[in-house]
Amino acid sequence: MTAPSLAQRPSKALLVGLVVSGVLALIVLAIMLRAGGPVGFGLSALLAVAPLPVLLAAVLSLDRLEPEPRLNLAFAFAWGAGVAIVLGIALTLAGQALFARAGYGTGEVEYIGTVVLAPVVEEAFKGSALLLLLRRRKEIDGLTDGIVYASMAGLGFAAVENVGYYLLSYGEDGIRAAVQLFVLRGLIDPLGHPIYTSMIGLGVAYALTRRTVVARYAAVPLGYLAAVLLHGLWNGAASARSLGLLSAAYLVIMGALIFLIVVTVRERRQLIARMGHYLPVYEETGLVSPADLRMLTTLTGRKAARQWARRKGFGQAMSDYQHAATELTMLHVRAERQGVDPDRFQAERDAYLGAMADARRWQEQGDEPCQDGINCR
Numbered sequence: 001m002t003a004p005s006l007a008q009r010p011s012k013a014l015l016v017g018l019v020v021s022g023v024l025a026l027i028v029l030a031i032m033l034r035a036g037g038p039v040g041f042g043l044s045a046l047l048a049v050a051p052l053p054v055l056l057a058a059v060l061s062l063d064r065l066e067p068e069p070r071l072n073l074a075f076a077f078a079w080g081a082g083v084a085i086v087l088g089i090a091l092t093l094a095g096q097a098l099f100a101r102a103g104y105g106t107g108e109v110e111y112i113g114t115v116v117l118a119p120v121v122e123e124a125f126k127g128s129a130l131l132l133l134l135r136r137r138k139e140i141d142g143l144t145d146g147i148v149y150a151s152m153a154g155l156g157f158a159a160v161e162n163v164g165y166y167l168l169s170y171g172e173d174g175i176r177a178a179v180q181l182f183v184l185r186g187l188i189d190p191l192g193h194p195i196y197t198s199m200i201g202l203g204v205a206y207a208l209t210r211r212t213v214v215a216r217y218a219a220v221p222l223g224y225l226a227a228v229l230l231h232g233l234w235n236g237a238a239s240a241r242s243l244g245l246l247s248a249a250y251l252v253i254m255g256a257l258i259f260l261i262v263v264t265v266r267e268r269r270q271l272i273a274r275m276g277h278y279l280p281v282y283e284e285t286g287l288v289s290p291a292d293l294r295m296l297t298t299l300t301g302r303k304a305a306r307q308w309a310r311r312k313g314f315g316q317a318m319s320d321y322q323h324a325a326t327e328l329t330m331l332h333v334r335a336e337r338q339g340v341d342p343d344r345f346q347a348e349r350d351a352y353l354g355a356m357a358d359a360r361r362w363q364e365q366g367d368e369p370c371q372d373g374i375n376c377r
Contacts, residue, residue, distance in 0.1 A: 017132060018075045021082030025160055028085055036167040043175065044166035047182040048159050051190050059151040059194065062144055062264045065271060066326050072139055076129045076149045080156030080193075084125035088157075091121045114239050119196075119231035122157070126193070127200035127224060129153040134208075141330055142271070143205045144264045150201025154194035161193075162186065188250070192234060195256050199226035202263070209337060230256055271329065272297050278332040279325060287356045288325070296325050321359035328352040 033041040060067070096113040104112070130149055133140060140146055162185055170178040185192075203223020207216045230253060237249035276297040282288045288296075295301040302322055309318030331348050334340055340348075 013132065014071065014075055017083070018071070018078050021075070021078035024082035024086050025078065025156075028082070028160055029163065032163055032167055036171060040167055040170045041163070043170060043178060044163045047166050047178060047186060048162040050182075051186050052155070052159060055155055055190055055194070058191075059148060059155065062151075062261075063148045065268055066142075066145075066330065067323070068139055068145060068148060072133060072149070073152050076133070076152035077156035079129040079132070080126050080153035080158075080197075081160045082156075084122065084129070084153065084157050085160050087125050088118070088122040092117045095121070111239060115232050115236045119228045119235060123196060123200065123224060123227040123231055126150070126153045126157050126197045127204075127227065130201055130204045134204075140205050140208050141334055142209065142267055143202055144267050146201035146203075146205025146208075147198045147260055147264060148201070150197040150199075150204075151191075151194035154192075154197040157197075158185075158190075158193040189234070189253070191257060192231075192253065195253055195260065196227045196231040198260050199223045199230065199256070202260070211338070226256075268299075271326070271333075272299065274333060275325065275329045278329050282328075282353070285353060287353060287360060292325075296322065317359045321356055324352045324355035324359060328356070 029045075032044070036044065060073075092113055095117040096109050099109045099112055100106075127150065130140070130146060130153075133149060140149070165185065166178045166181060169181045200220070200223045203219040203221070203226075206223075207219040210216065210219070233249045233252060237245040240246075276293065279288050279293060279296065283290070283293075295305045306315060306318050306322070309315045328349065331340070331345065331352065335345055
Protein backbone atom coordinates (compact mmCIF):
# COMPACT_ATOMS: atom_id res chain seq x y z
CA MET A 1 0.00 0.00 0.00
CA THR A 2 1.25 3.46 -0.84
CA ALA A 3 0.10 6.23 1.40
CA PRO A 4 -2.37 8.56 -0.31
CA SER A 5 -0.10 11.56 -0.29
CA LEU A 6 2.70 9.57 -1.88
CA ALA A 7 0.71 7.61 -4.44
CA GLN A 8 2.38 7.70 -7.84
CA ARG A 9 0.24 8.71 -10.76
CA PRO A 10 0.10 5.99 -13.42
CA SER A 11 2.68 6.77 -16.06
CA LYS A 12 1.44 7.40 -19.58
CA ALA A 13 3.86 4.78 -20.91
CA LEU A 14 2.40 2.18 -18.55
CA LEU A 15 -1.18 2.99 -19.56
CA VAL A 16 -0.32 3.01 -23.25
CA GLY A 17 1.50 -0.30 -22.87
CA LEU A 18 -1.48 -1.81 -21.08
CA VAL A 19 -3.94 -0.68 -23.76
CA VAL A 20 -1.74 -1.70 -26.69
CA SER A 21 -1.01 -5.10 -25.15
CA GLY A 22 -4.68 -5.72 -24.42
CA VAL A 23 -5.69 -4.81 -27.97
CA LEU A 24 -3.01 -7.07 -29.47
CA ALA A 25 -4.12 -9.97 -27.27
CA LEU A 26 -7.72 -9.49 -28.42
CA ILE A 27 -6.63 -9.37 -32.07
CA VAL A 28 -4.69 -12.63 -31.69
CA LEU A 29 -7.66 -14.30 -30.02
CA ALA A 30 -10.01 -12.99 -32.74
CA ILE A 31 -7.75 -14.50 -35.42
CA MET A 32 -7.81 -17.82 -33.56
CA LEU A 33 -11.60 -17.66 -33.31
CA ARG A 34 -11.93 -17.11 -37.04
CA ALA A 35 -9.47 -19.87 -37.86
CA GLY A 36 -10.79 -22.50 -35.45
CA GLY A 37 -14.50 -21.76 -35.35
CA PRO A 38 -16.61 -21.11 -32.26
CA VAL A 39 -16.62 -24.71 -30.98
CA GLY A 40 -12.89 -25.33 -31.26
CA PHE A 41 -12.01 -21.87 -30.00
CA GLY A 42 -14.50 -22.10 -27.12
CA LEU A 43 -13.07 -25.42 -25.96
CA SER A 44 -9.48 -24.20 -26.34
CA ALA A 45 -10.16 -20.96 -24.49
CA LEU A 46 -11.90 -22.85 -21.69
CA LEU A 47 -8.95 -25.22 -21.27
CA ALA A 48 -6.49 -22.32 -21.32
CA VAL A 49 -8.39 -20.25 -18.77
CA ALA A 50 -9.37 -23.10 -16.43
CA PRO A 51 -6.13 -23.23 -14.40
CA LEU A 52 -5.58 -19.44 -14.42
CA PRO A 53 -7.40 -18.57 -11.16
CA VAL A 54 -5.32 -21.09 -9.21
CA LEU A 55 -2.09 -20.03 -10.90
CA LEU A 56 -2.75 -16.32 -10.35
CA ALA A 57 -3.60 -16.97 -6.70
CA ALA A 58 -0.38 -18.95 -6.29
CA VAL A 59 1.77 -16.19 -7.79
CA LEU A 60 0.07 -13.38 -5.88
CA SER A 61 0.36 -15.31 -2.61
CA LEU A 62 4.13 -14.87 -2.88
CA ASP A 63 3.61 -11.12 -2.58
CA ARG A 64 0.99 -10.97 0.17
CA LEU A 65 3.32 -9.23 2.62
CA GLU A 66 3.78 -6.23 0.31
CA PRO A 67 1.27 -6.46 -2.57
CA GLU A 68 2.24 -4.74 -5.81
CA PRO A 69 -0.02 -2.14 -7.49
CA ARG A 70 -2.78 -3.82 -9.46
CA LEU A 71 -2.16 -1.65 -12.51
CA ASN A 72 1.46 -2.80 -12.68
CA LEU A 73 0.43 -6.44 -12.33
CA ALA A 74 -2.24 -6.03 -15.02
CA PHE A 75 0.33 -4.41 -17.31
CA ALA A 76 2.78 -7.30 -16.88
CA PHE A 77 0.05 -9.89 -17.60
CA ALA A 78 -1.27 -8.00 -20.62
CA TRP A 79 2.24 -7.43 -21.97
CA GLY A 80 2.87 -11.17 -21.92
CA ALA A 81 -0.52 -11.91 -23.50
CA GLY A 82 -0.23 -9.24 -26.20
CA VAL A 83 3.08 -7.66 -27.18
CA ALA A 84 5.24 -10.63 -26.20
CA ILE A 85 2.98 -13.09 -28.05
CA VAL A 86 2.78 -11.07 -31.26
CA LEU A 87 6.45 -10.11 -31.49
CA GLY A 88 7.57 -13.53 -30.26
CA ILE A 89 5.64 -15.35 -32.97
CA ALA A 90 6.57 -12.84 -35.68
CA LEU A 91 10.31 -12.90 -35.02
CA THR A 92 10.43 -16.66 -34.54
CA LEU A 93 8.70 -17.19 -37.89
CA ALA A 94 11.02 -14.64 -39.51
CA GLY A 95 14.04 -16.47 -38.11
CA GLN A 96 12.74 -19.79 -39.37
CA ALA A 97 12.26 -18.27 -42.82
CA LEU A 98 15.90 -17.19 -42.86
CA PHE A 99 17.07 -20.71 -42.00
CA ALA A 100 14.78 -22.14 -44.69
CA ARG A 101 16.31 -19.80 -47.27
CA ALA A 102 19.76 -20.90 -46.10
CA GLY A 103 18.92 -24.44 -47.23
CA TYR A 104 17.88 -26.14 -44.01
CA GLY A 105 15.19 -28.81 -44.28
CA THR A 106 11.65 -28.48 -42.94
CA GLY A 107 12.34 -30.68 -39.91
CA GLU A 108 15.53 -28.81 -39.07
CA VAL A 109 13.85 -25.42 -39.41
CA GLU A 110 11.00 -26.54 -37.15
CA TYR A 111 13.44 -27.85 -34.54
CA ILE A 112 15.56 -24.67 -34.60
CA GLY A 113 12.45 -22.54 -34.26
CA THR A 114 11.12 -24.53 -31.33
CA VAL A 115 14.29 -25.21 -29.36
CA VAL A 116 16.44 -22.17 -30.15
CA LEU A 117 14.57 -19.24 -31.64
CA ALA A 118 11.38 -19.43 -29.57
CA PRO A 119 13.17 -19.47 -26.17
CA VAL A 120 15.57 -16.69 -27.19
CA VAL A 121 12.89 -14.41 -28.65
CA GLU A 122 10.01 -15.14 -26.29
CA GLU A 123 12.01 -14.73 -23.10
CA ALA A 124 13.42 -11.46 -24.38
CA PHE A 125 9.97 -9.99 -24.95
CA LYS A 126 8.36 -11.42 -21.82
CA GLY A 127 11.26 -10.15 -19.72
CA SER A 128 11.09 -6.71 -21.32
CA ALA A 129 7.96 -6.07 -19.23
CA LEU A 130 10.24 -5.71 -16.21
CA LEU A 131 12.54 -3.31 -18.04
CA LEU A 132 9.54 -1.12 -18.80
CA LEU A 133 8.64 -1.16 -15.11
CA LEU A 134 12.07 0.19 -14.16
CA ARG A 135 10.63 3.71 -14.28
CA ARG A 136 8.63 2.55 -11.24
CA ARG A 137 11.78 1.34 -9.51
CA LYS A 138 10.25 1.82 -6.09
CA GLU A 139 7.85 -1.02 -6.88
CA ILE A 140 10.70 -3.50 -7.46
CA ASP A 141 12.40 -3.31 -4.08
CA GLY A 142 13.00 -7.01 -3.52
CA LEU A 143 13.65 -10.28 -5.32
CA THR A 144 10.06 -11.37 -4.74
CA ASP A 145 8.76 -8.36 -6.66
CA GLY A 146 10.84 -9.31 -9.69
CA ILE A 147 9.59 -12.90 -9.52
CA VAL A 148 5.95 -11.80 -9.25
CA TYR A 149 6.05 -9.36 -12.18
CA ALA A 150 7.90 -11.87 -14.37
CA SER A 151 5.44 -14.61 -13.44
CA MET A 152 2.51 -12.40 -14.40
CA ALA A 153 4.07 -11.78 -17.82
CA GLY A 154 4.66 -15.51 -18.17
CA LEU A 155 1.09 -16.37 -17.22
CA GLY A 156 -0.31 -13.89 -19.74
CA PHE A 157 1.88 -15.32 -22.48
CA ALA A 158 1.01 -18.92 -21.60
CA ALA A 159 -2.73 -18.25 -21.49
CA VAL A 160 -2.88 -16.99 -25.09
CA GLU A 161 -0.28 -19.43 -26.40
CA ASN A 162 -2.17 -22.35 -24.90
CA VAL A 163 -5.35 -21.35 -26.73
CA GLY A 164 -3.39 -21.68 -29.97
CA TYR A 165 -1.86 -25.04 -29.06
CA TYR A 166 -5.17 -26.52 -27.93
CA LEU A 167 -6.84 -25.21 -31.07
CA LEU A 168 -4.24 -26.88 -33.29
CA SER A 169 -4.65 -30.18 -31.45
CA TYR A 170 -8.43 -29.95 -31.72
CA GLY A 171 -8.21 -29.24 -35.44
CA GLU A 172 -5.92 -32.21 -36.08
CA ASP A 173 -7.36 -34.93 -33.81
CA GLY A 174 -10.44 -33.55 -32.08
CA ILE A 175 -11.42 -33.04 -28.45
CA ARG A 176 -9.41 -35.98 -27.11
CA ALA A 177 -6.13 -34.60 -28.45
CA ALA A 178 -6.87 -31.13 -27.04
CA VAL A 179 -7.63 -32.57 -23.61
CA GLN A 180 -4.50 -34.73 -23.66
CA LEU A 181 -2.39 -31.67 -24.43
CA PHE A 182 -4.18 -29.82 -21.63
CA VAL A 183 -3.07 -32.51 -19.18
CA LEU A 184 0.56 -31.82 -20.15
CA ARG A 185 0.48 -28.03 -20.46
CA GLY A 186 -2.34 -27.13 -18.07
CA LEU A 187 -1.92 -29.68 -15.29
CA ILE A 188 1.58 -31.20 -15.35
CA ASP A 189 3.53 -28.10 -16.39
CA PRO A 190 1.26 -25.07 -15.96
CA LEU A 191 4.02 -22.89 -14.48
CA GLY A 192 6.55 -23.37 -17.26
CA HIS A 193 6.49 -19.86 -18.72
CA PRO A 194 6.26 -18.12 -15.31
CA ILE A 195 9.26 -20.11 -14.07
CA TYR A 196 11.37 -19.35 -17.14
CA THR A 197 10.68 -15.63 -17.06
CA SER A 198 11.07 -15.49 -13.27
CA MET A 199 14.78 -16.02 -13.85
CA ILE A 200 14.83 -12.67 -15.67
CA GLY A 201 12.74 -11.09 -12.92
CA LEU A 202 15.19 -12.38 -10.36
CA GLY A 203 18.08 -10.89 -12.31
CA VAL A 204 16.42 -7.49 -12.73
CA ALA A 205 15.43 -7.31 -9.06
CA TYR A 206 18.90 -8.39 -7.93
CA ALA A 207 20.51 -5.70 -10.08
CA LEU A 208 18.18 -3.05 -8.66
CA THR A 209 18.71 -4.00 -5.04
CA ARG A 210 22.48 -4.42 -5.01
CA ARG A 211 25.18 -1.77 -5.19
CA THR A 212 28.05 -3.77 -6.66
CA VAL A 213 28.99 -3.23 -10.32
CA VAL A 214 28.99 -6.98 -10.99
CA ALA A 215 25.42 -7.32 -9.73
CA ARG A 216 24.17 -4.39 -11.80
CA TYR A 217 25.71 -5.53 -15.07
CA ALA A 218 25.77 -9.32 -14.80
CA ALA A 219 22.54 -10.22 -13.01
CA VAL A 220 20.14 -9.39 -15.85
CA PRO A 221 22.08 -11.21 -18.64
CA LEU A 222 22.56 -14.23 -16.37
CA GLY A 223 18.87 -14.28 -15.53
CA TYR A 224 17.98 -14.08 -19.21
CA LEU A 225 20.41 -16.90 -20.02
CA ALA A 226 18.86 -19.08 -17.32
CA ALA A 227 15.37 -18.38 -18.69
CA VAL A 228 16.41 -19.30 -22.23
CA LEU A 229 18.15 -22.50 -21.12
CA LEU A 230 15.15 -23.69 -19.07
CA HIS A 231 12.74 -22.85 -21.90
CA GLY A 232 14.94 -24.50 -24.52
CA LEU A 233 15.43 -27.57 -22.31
CA TRP A 234 11.68 -28.15 -22.03
CA ASN A 235 10.99 -27.48 -25.71
CA GLY A 236 13.84 -29.77 -26.74
CA ALA A 237 12.63 -32.59 -24.50
CA ALA A 238 9.05 -32.18 -25.77
CA SER A 239 10.23 -32.17 -29.40
CA ALA A 240 12.25 -35.35 -28.86
CA ARG A 241 9.08 -37.13 -27.68
CA SER A 242 11.16 -39.04 -25.14
CA LEU A 243 9.57 -39.74 -21.77
CA GLY A 244 13.00 -39.94 -20.17
CA LEU A 245 14.15 -36.57 -21.50
CA LEU A 246 10.80 -34.99 -20.67
CA SER A 247 10.97 -36.32 -17.10
CA ALA A 248 14.54 -35.03 -16.69
CA ALA A 249 13.60 -31.59 -18.02
CA TYR A 250 10.57 -31.52 -15.73
CA LEU A 251 12.72 -32.29 -12.69
CA VAL A 252 15.10 -29.45 -13.59
CA ILE A 253 12.21 -27.01 -13.96
CA MET A 254 10.69 -28.16 -10.67
CA GLY A 255 14.09 -27.60 -9.09
CA ALA A 256 13.99 -24.04 -10.41
CA LEU A 257 10.51 -23.62 -8.92
CA ILE A 258 11.71 -24.83 -5.53
CA PHE A 259 14.62 -22.39 -5.74
CA LEU A 260 12.23 -19.49 -6.45
CA ILE A 261 10.01 -20.47 -3.52
CA VAL A 262 13.02 -20.66 -1.20
CA VAL A 263 14.10 -17.18 -2.34
CA THR A 264 10.68 -15.68 -1.62
CA VAL A 265 10.29 -17.41 1.75
CA ARG A 266 13.77 -16.34 2.84
CA GLU A 267 13.18 -12.75 1.75
CA ARG A 268 9.83 -12.67 3.55
CA ARG A 269 11.44 -13.84 6.78
CA GLN A 270 14.20 -11.28 6.42
CA LEU A 271 11.67 -8.48 5.95
CA ILE A 272 9.71 -9.54 9.02
CA ALA A 273 12.93 -9.67 11.04
CA ARG A 274 13.77 -6.15 9.90
CA MET A 275 10.43 -4.93 11.20
CA GLY A 276 11.60 -5.98 14.64
CA HIS A 277 14.72 -3.89 14.07
CA TYR A 278 13.24 -0.69 12.61
CA LEU A 279 9.76 -0.33 14.11
CA PRO A 280 10.54 -0.19 17.87
CA VAL A 281 11.79 3.37 17.42
CA TYR A 282 8.19 4.38 16.67
CA GLU A 283 6.80 3.10 19.97
CA GLU A 284 7.01 6.63 21.37
CA THR A 285 4.51 7.79 18.73
CA GLY A 286 1.86 5.52 20.21
CA LEU A 287 1.33 3.93 16.80
CA VAL A 288 3.40 0.81 17.50
CA SER A 289 2.90 -0.94 20.83
CA PRO A 290 4.86 -3.98 22.06
CA ALA A 291 1.78 -6.05 21.20
CA ASP A 292 1.77 -4.60 17.67
CA LEU A 293 5.43 -5.52 17.27
CA ARG A 294 4.76 -9.11 18.26
CA MET A 295 1.91 -9.19 15.78
CA LEU A 296 3.81 -7.57 12.90
CA THR A 297 6.95 -9.66 13.24
CA THR A 298 5.38 -13.10 12.80
CA LEU A 299 3.26 -14.38 9.91
CA THR A 300 0.99 -16.30 12.29
CA GLY A 301 0.52 -13.20 14.42
CA ARG A 302 -0.40 -11.06 11.40
CA LYS A 303 -2.91 -13.62 10.20
CA ALA A 304 -4.46 -14.04 13.66
CA ALA A 305 -4.76 -10.26 14.03
CA ARG A 306 -6.56 -9.94 10.68
CA GLN A 307 -8.98 -12.68 11.67
CA TRP A 308 -9.59 -10.99 15.03
CA ALA A 309 -10.14 -7.63 13.33
CA ARG A 310 -12.65 -9.08 10.86
CA ARG A 311 -14.70 -10.40 13.74
CA LYS A 312 -14.58 -6.95 15.36
CA GLY A 313 -15.70 -5.27 12.15
CA PHE A 314 -12.51 -3.54 10.98
CA GLY A 315 -10.65 -6.18 9.02
CA GLN A 316 -9.68 -3.75 6.25
CA ALA A 317 -8.26 -1.32 8.81
CA MET A 318 -6.01 -4.06 10.21
CA SER A 319 -4.82 -4.98 6.71
CA ASP A 320 -4.11 -1.31 6.00
CA TYR A 321 -2.20 -0.96 9.27
CA GLN A 322 -0.04 -4.01 8.57
CA HIS A 323 0.56 -2.86 5.01
CA ALA A 324 1.60 0.66 6.06
CA ALA A 325 3.95 -0.78 8.71
CA THR A 326 5.49 -3.03 6.06
CA GLU A 327 5.98 -0.11 3.68
CA LEU A 328 7.55 1.91 6.50
CA THR A 329 10.00 -0.91 7.07
CA MET A 330 10.77 -1.09 3.34
CA LEU A 331 11.45 2.65 3.36
CA HIS A 332 14.13 2.08 5.99
CA VAL A 333 15.52 -0.86 4.01
CA ARG A 334 15.79 1.25 0.83
CA ALA A 335 17.42 4.09 2.75
CA GLU A 336 19.98 1.70 4.21
CA ARG A 337 20.64 -0.09 0.95
CA GLN A 338 20.53 2.67 -1.65
CA GLY A 339 20.25 5.94 0.20
CA VAL A 340 17.23 8.27 0.18
CA ASP A 341 17.03 12.05 0.12
CA PRO A 342 16.40 13.12 3.77
CA ASP A 343 13.42 15.31 2.86
CA ARG A 344 11.91 12.53 0.76
CA PHE A 345 12.52 10.02 3.56
CA GLN A 346 10.78 12.25 6.10
CA ALA A 347 7.80 12.87 3.81
CA GLU A 348 7.32 9.17 3.10
CA ARG A 349 7.86 8.21 6.73
CA ASP A 350 5.26 10.72 7.94
CA ALA A 351 2.77 9.58 5.29
CA TYR A 352 3.10 5.94 6.36
CA LEU A 353 2.77 6.89 10.01
CA GLY A 354 -0.34 8.84 9.12
CA ALA A 355 -1.78 5.82 7.33
CA MET A 356 -1.04 3.69 10.39
CA ALA A 357 -2.76 6.22 12.64
CA ASP A 358 -5.84 6.30 10.41
CA ALA A 359 -6.05 2.51 10.35
CA ARG A 360 -5.42 1.83 14.05
CA ARG A 361 -9.10 1.77 15.04
CA TRP A 362 -8.86 -0.92 17.71
CA GLN A 363 -7.00 1.55 19.91
CA GLU A 364 -10.15 3.70 20.06
CA GLN A 365 -12.06 0.73 21.53
CA GLY A 366 -9.36 -0.16 24.03
CA ASP A 367 -8.75 -3.53 22.37
CA GLU A 368 -5.47 -5.25 21.61
CA PRO A 369 -5.48 -8.01 18.99
CA CYS A 370 -4.25 -11.48 19.82
CA GLN A 371 -0.77 -12.01 18.48
CA ASP A 372 0.00 -15.69 18.16
CA GLY A 373 -3.20 -17.35 17.01
CA ILE A 374 -3.99 -18.54 20.54
CA ASN A 375 -7.22 -17.60 22.33
CA CYS A 376 -8.40 -15.49 19.38
CA ARG A 377 -12.09 -14.96 20.05
